[in-house]
Each structure stands twice: as C-alpha cells, then as structure tokens.
Amino acid sequence: FEIPSKPTHLYSIIWLHGLGSNGQSFESIAPQLKLKKQRHVRFIFPNAPVREMMIAESQRVEMRSWYDVSEIYLNARADTAGINQSAALLNQLIEQEIAAGIASENILLIGFSQGGCIALHTGLCYSRPLAGIVALSTYLSTADSLKKQAAPANYAIPIFMAHGTEDSSVAIEHGKAAFTALQTRQYPIQWHEYPMRHEFCGQEIADVAHFINQLFR
Numbered sequence: 480f481e482i483p484s485k486p487t488h489l490y491s492i493i494w495l496h497g498l499g500s501n502g503q504s505f506e507s508i509a510p511q512l513k514l515k516k517q518r519h520v521r522f523i524f525p526n527a528p529v530r531e532m533m534i535a536e537s538q539r540v541e542m543r544s545w546y547d548v549s550e551i552y553l554n555a556r557a558d559t560a561g562i563n564q565s566a567a568l569l570n571q572l573i574e575q576e577i578a579a580g581i582a583s584e585n586i587l588l589i590g591f592s593q594g595g596c597i598a599l600h601t602g603l604c605y606s607r608p609l610a611g612i613v614a615l616s617t618y619l620s621t622a623d624s625l626k627k628q629a630a631p632a633n634y635a636i637p638i639f640m641a642h643g644t645e646d647s648s649v650a651i652e653h654g655k656a657a658f659t660a661l662q663t664r665q666y667p668i669q670w671h672e673y674p675m676r677h678e679f680c681g682q683e684i685a686d687v688a689h690f691i692n693q694l695f696r
Contacts, residue, residue, distance in 0.1 A: 489519040490585045490610070490695050491576040493569065495527075495594025497616075499542040502526045505591070508679060512688040516695045525572060527565065527594075545597045562621060566601040573605065583607035587691060591615045592649055592677065599657070602636060603666075604628045610694045611637040613687055616649055616677055619657035629664075638668040639690045641683050643675035 494505050502524030509522045527543040546561025569588070576586055587610040590598030595617025602612040603625055617640075621628070638661060642654035651672065658670045669690075673680050 487519050488521050488579070488581065490516055490587070491521050491523060491581050492587045492589060492691075493523045493525065493572050493576075493598075495525065495545065495569070495588070495590040495598055496543070497592030497594055498532075498544050498548065500591075501543055508684065511684050512691065514688060514695065515692050520695070521576075523572060523576075525568070528568075530561075545593050548593075559621070559624070562597065562600055565597045566604065569597060569601045570605065573601075573609075577607075583609055585610055585695070587611050587613065587694065589613040589615070589687075590617060592617055596620055599638075599661075600625070602638075603633055603661075604630050606630050606632055608632045609636055611639065611690070613639045613641075613690065614657070615641050615679075615683070615687075616643060616646055616654065617657070618649060618653035619660065622657065622660040625664075635667060637690070637694060638666055639671070639687060640668060641671040641673065641686070643677060643680075644672050645675060646677045648677035 496502055496504050505524055514520060527545045529541050530544045530547060531539050531541050532544055532547060545565040547558040573583070573586055577583055588598040588602045590596065590613070595614040596619060598612055599614050599617070599619050600621045602609055640654060640658050642651045644651055658668060661668050671683065671686055673683050
C-alpha cells in the first residue's frame with residue numbers, strides 16, 4: 480500500500496507496522512506530518528508476511544509479523560532468520576525506489592514496534608547511505624551482530640528514537656537499551672519520550688515531522 484506523491488516524486492518514506500497490524504494502520508498519520516516537501520514524498524506502507532506466532536505457551540496463531548517472537552523478554556531470543564528475511568524484503572523496496580530514480584540519500588525508514596526493529600537493523604546494514612531512520616516504541620534485537628554487519632555507508636545516518644513512558648507492550652527500558660547501544664557506537668541519534676502507552680501522540684508526530692524536515696530539504 481502506498482500514498483503516491485504529486486506532482487513530482489523526489490523522496491520516499493517506507494513505514495513498517497508493528498506485530499499483528501498492517502500497512503494501512505499508519506495511512507492516517509502520514510498527512511498529519513504536514514511535511515514541507517509532502518507533495519514530493521511517496522509513502523510506502525508494506526505488509527509483513529502472515530506467520531504462525533507463539534502468543535502463549537503451546538498456543539500459536541497466524542498474524543502479520545516481521546519475525547517470530549516466542550520469549551517474554553524481547554532480546555532473549557532474536558529470530559535472526561526472520562529478521563534477515565524481512566530485512567531482505569525491505570532492501571527490495573529500497574532498491575525499487577532507487578531504480579525509480581530516487582537517490583538513496585532521499586529514502587527514509589520509519590518503523591513502529593516490531594517494524595522499528597527491522598527499520599533499525601536494515602538501515603544500519605544497508606550498503607548505500609540513506610536519509611535516516613525513525614524508530615518508534617521499539618527495541619533492537621540484533622545489537623550484537625551489528626558490530627559485524629553495520630555498513631560504513633550508514634555510520635553517520637541520523638536516527639530518531641521515541642518511546643512512551645507508560646508502554647506496557649514494549650517497556651521503555653528496551654528502547655533506552657537500543658538507544659544507548661547505538662549512541663555508544665557514535666551514531667547521530669536522538670531520544671524522545673512521551674507520557675503515552677504503545678501508541679502515537681500529537682507531540683511525537685510533530686517531533687518526527689521536524690526531524691524529517693531537517694533531512695528533506
């Protein structure tokens with residue numbers, strides 16, 4: 480699913496949803512950003528594959544997911560194969576935009592929750608410089624492997640991380656751990672937190688818009 484730009488497509492934003500959701504769940508937020516270059520931006524909202532997920536002991540259901548989750552602690556068991564598969568799908572979307580004439584430096588990745596994990600991993604490992612990464616209410620399961628996988632082309636990629644202080648789905652401590660890990664490696668990263676749950680709020684949307692406006696000039 481995508482929102483085509485008019486009249487000229489110069490920038491691309493690929494927005495990844497969270498566990499059990501779908502690409503259209505963020506369609507209504509895109510216009511709220513009110514970006515300065517909005518009429519030149521194509522928003523792309525891919526759907527995660529439908530997977531059989533473990534939601535409780537011995538209980539599995541099918542839902543859209545970027546990778547499997549079977550541990551109560553988010554970083555206890557990273558589904559490396561699933562993460563790599565979804566990263567490959569995101570790489571294909573990036574390559575499609577580049578093939579359409581968009582410079583890699585004008586492609587921004589946004590991810591919420593599980594989608595944020597994929598956006599971070601893929602963006603940091605991508606072989607060409609990207610515009611930036613917006614990682615919302617998320618964490619980073621592959622922090623250790625990034626030591627070997629991170630691409631020099633994106634050592635200086637701008638990163639925006641945000642989290643709700645009342646998030647009971649993904650505890651804010653997991654987001655802070657990801658932020659600290661990336662800050663330690665000297666990525667240009669910023670942290671924001673808001674009095675909210677596992678969701679969006681008006682101030683967060685405004686802050687994300689400000690971040691994107693600094694990149695899409």
